Amino acid sequence: MLRDLIPLLLALAAAAAIYAIREWHRRRRQPNPKRPGITLAETWELWKAGVRNEADTQFVRANEFPARVAAAAAQSLERTARFFAEAGGHERDHIRRAALESAATSLYLEQLTVYPERDRSALIRGYNEGMEDLLRDSALLAELRWQVLRLHLKLKYDDAVPNDWFHQFLHVARPYIAEKVRLAREFVLEMNEGAGRFVEIYDELLNDLGKSALKQPPKKRFVPPAR
Numbered sequence: 001m002l003r004d005l006i007p008l009l010l011a012l013a014a015a016a017a018i019y020a021i022r023e024w025h026r027r028r029r030q031p032n033p034k035r036p037g038i039t040l041a042e043t044w045e046l047w048k049a050g051v052r053n054e055a056d057t058q059f060v061r062a063n064e065f066p067a068r069v070a071a072a073a074a075q076s077l078e079r080t081a082r083f084f085a086e087a088g089g090h091e092r093d094h095i096r097r098a099a100l101e102s103a104a105t106s107l108y109l110e111q112l113t114v115y116p117e118r119d120r121s122a123l124i125r126g127y128n129e130g131m132e133d134l135l136r137d138s139a140l141l142a143e144l145r146w147q148v149l150r151l152h153l154k155l156k157y158d159d160a161v162p163n164d165w166f167h168q169f170l171h172v173a174r175p176y177i178a179e180k181v182r183l184a185r186e187f188v189l190e191m192n193e194g195a196g197r198f199v200e201i202y203d204e205l206l207n208d209l210g211k212s213a214l215k216q217p218p219k220k221r222f223v224p225p226a227r
Helices: 002-029 040-048 054-059 067-087 091-112 117-123 132-157 165-190 193-215
Strands: none
Touching (some): 040 132, 054 132, 067 091, 091 132
């Protein structure tokens, strides 16, 4: 009698295991914010106190910032918070867009620091020789902004996990931006019209990449590119 029940018991055990795994995956994907009522100003204070989004560690170039950069970030984030309050719509979407814009700016400026002063003067409107420190501070400011915005997304919306929409953007955008800056240099300094057309193509690719990132659900994970 018991022997006859063994297949049924095994089937029930398998069904229970499958259900448990499915529930684990469902809950893993389900946002569960720790501080849904937190403001951006409060997130900034937490960041200054040393709180970080651990998921972003591999992309962080700087953990400490000069006082002048931190002061500029405080003003910038205050303006950003006012914009969120006045813009209407879903705040999470605004925060995502601001984080992506800051990340892209950081990547652009990081690339431009590689080139000599003469090239930068041609590639950056208003840039003059001797402004290297300002360029590096601007790159740090952009990185600091996205670090804080990502922490805010984590605390308020549980929308910042490893290999998510933001990391996917960084993985893909970094080589795109590096190539776009290289081609822009060829177009401006070497009068290469073909390079100019490719710059436009990379503009479109980056625009599409940003739009795709904004559409992704929270906690969806992408396979990181092979190294």
